[in-house]
Amino acid sequence: MYSIISQATQRNWEKLNANTDNKLMSRANKRMSVKNILPLEYFSDSKNIQFIQDLLHETALNNWDIKDVLYTIANMLLKEAKISDKKYVKKVLGCYSYHIITELLNKEIPKNERDLLGLIYQSFLNEGKKNIIGSYYTPYEITKNMVKNLNFSKGETFFDPCCGSGAYFLALENADPGVLFGTDNDPCAVFICKINLLIKYKDREFEPQIFCVDYLEGEENLVLKQKYDYIITNPPWGAITDKYIMPSQINSKESFSCFFVKAFKQLKENGCIRFLLPRSVLNVKLHKDIRGFMLNNGNLRKITLYTSSFTGVTTDYVDIELKAQEPEKNVIVSTDEKSFFVSKKSFFQTENNVFSLLEEADNSIINKVKSNKHSTLKNSIWALGIVTGNNKEKLKDIEFENSEVIYTGKEIDRYKLKPAKKYILYNRSQLQQVAKEEYYRAPEKLVYKFISNKLVFAYDNTGSLFLNSANILIPKIDTMSIKTVMAFLNSELFRYLYSRMFGEIKVLKGNLSQLPFPYISHETDLYISSLVDDILNGKEAFDSKLQDVIYQVFNLDEKEIVHIKEALYGKTA
DSSP states (O other): OOOOOHHHHHHHHTTTTOOOHHHHHHHHTTTOOOOOOOOGGGGGHHHHHHHHHHHHHHHHHHTOOHHHHHHHHHHHHHHHTTTTTTTHHHHTTTTOOOOOOGGGGTOOOSSTTHHHHHHHHHSBBBHHHHHTTTTOOOHHHHHHHHHHHHTTTOOOOETTTTTTTTHHHHHSSOGGGGGEEESSHHHHHHHHHHHHHHHHHHTOOOOOEEEEOOTOOSSSSGGGGGGGGEEOOOOOOOOOTSSSSOTTTOOOOBBHHHHHHHHHTTTEEEEEEEEEGGGGGGGGGGGGHHHHHHHSSEEEEEEEEEEOTTTOOOOEEEEEEEEEEOOOSSEEEEESSSSSEEEGGGGSSSSOOOOOOOOOHHHHHHHHHHHHHHEEESSSSSEEBBBBSOHHEEESSSOOOOOEEOOGGBBOSSSSSSOEEEEEEOGGGGGGGGHHHHHHTTTSSSEEEEEEOOEEEEEEOOOEBBBTTEEEEEEOTOOOOHHHHHHHHHSSHHHHHHHHHHHHBBBHHHHHHHSSOOOOOOOHHHHHHHHHHHHTOTTTTTHHHHHHHHHHTOOOOHHHHHHHHHHHOOOOO
C-alpha cells in the first residue's frame, strides 16, 4: 500500500545521479527487518511479557501459523467468556478456515489483558511488516483519551476506518455494539476485532459490523457509504502508491491526509472526527494541504499533544479533532499539564498555514514584531553546500596536493567558524552537486546549520568551501549590511520567532524567508555591525549588548523580553 520513498525524493536522487540502490536499502532497512518488537506500552500487565515471549518461541519451534495460534486462543477466550456455543459466535468463527492447535488448549492464558489477541499479533509481526502496513496499535491511555465524553444516548454511531484489533472500540463506554462500525485491510486484524467485540459485549447477541476493506479503495461496501456521528482512528502514516485516486485537496500523497479527507465526508451534521497523527502535521511544509483542508472545512476544534511514544516509533504525535459545523475563532490546545485557547488567526500568519500553538503572549509579541514596516530574505541568494557523492573517498583528514579546506555543519558556530577538519580536491566535474562558483567564492557570505533546533549563523569572508551539512546565504536586506543581518539571525528574538512560528528542527529557506527584518537607520546598522566585529574579534561579552539593541529596535518591553528568555531557557529562580 505504501511506497518506500516519495516521488520528490526519487526525482532528487535521479537529478543527482545518486546510487539509489544503496539509498533505498538505507531507507528500507526497517521495512526489511525481521526482528520482533514487543509493544510494551500495549500491555495491561507487564507480568505477561514472559507469556508472549514463550508463545513466540513455541510458535517458531513448531512452525505454527500465526492465524491458527490466534484462532486457538480466540476459542479459549470465547469459552472463558461462556459464549463459545452461541449460534451468532459460531457464525462468526465459521467465516474463517483457521485450525485449532491442540497443543495450546491446555496452556494457561492471561486473564488480565484488554486485548490479548491484538497483543499477540503485534508481537508476532516483525518490524519490517509493521512498518510496511503501518500496523502500530494505539495504547489504551490514548484511545481512552480520544473517546472520552462521547455521547451515545441517542444511538449515535461510531466508525473506525483503520480499526486494527479494535483498540478504540475497547475503550468506549456506554455504546451499544449495534452502533459500532469498522474497517481494516488486514484480515487477521479484522478477525481479532470481531472476537474482541464479542467478548466485550458477551451479554448481547449481535454480529460485529467489522469488514475487511481497503478504506481508500473500497467503495462498494455499505459501511463506506454511510455517515457517522463519530469517526475516530489512528490511520497509517506514509506515502500511498499511484493505484489510489487522490482527493483533489491533497497533493502530498500522504496516507493519513487521504484517510482524513475521505472520513470527513462521512461525518453527519455536527459529527466529530478525531485522528491520531504525527506531530509533523502541525508544521512541516509537506502537510500544508491537510492543514488547509482542516482550516477550510468544518470547525477545527481541538489539538491534543502527547509526550509518550510507541515501541518502534520515534515520531511524536498529536490528535486533531474537527466537527462538521460552522468554524469558531479559537482552537483548544491540550497537554498533560494544561489546556488553553489559540486563535486560528495565528495559523494564517505563515505561508504554509503552520499550526503554531501559541499562547496569547506569543501572539502578541509576534504581531508586534511583524507590525512594523520590514523587509525579508526572499530576494537573497541561497545555495547548498557541496554534495561529493562519496565523502569517505573525497574528504581527507590531512592536507594533500592541490587540496583545500572544506567546512561542515559541525564547524559552524554563532558568528564565526571553528577550524576546518577536512580537505578536498575541488574538481567540480568530479563532485555530485555544486553551487555556482561565485557563491562559494563570494567576498562575504553567511553559512548556517541545516539540521538544528535553533538558528546558528557564521560569517565567512575567505571564499571557503562548505559541505552540504551547511547552507549558504548571501542576504539582500534594505538598510542592513551582511553582518547586521547575521546579528538578527543569531539573536534570541529571531531564535524565539523561528521556534514559535515554524516549530521546525530544520532550518529551512522557506521559513527564513518569512522572518521580519525591520528598516533601520544607517547609524544603527553601523553600530550593530561594529558590535559584530567586536564579537568576531573575540569579545564575546558584547553579545549581550547586541541582544539588547535588537530588542530595542522592535520596542519590546521588559515583560516581553522576560517571556522570550523563559521560552528559550526556561524560568529562572
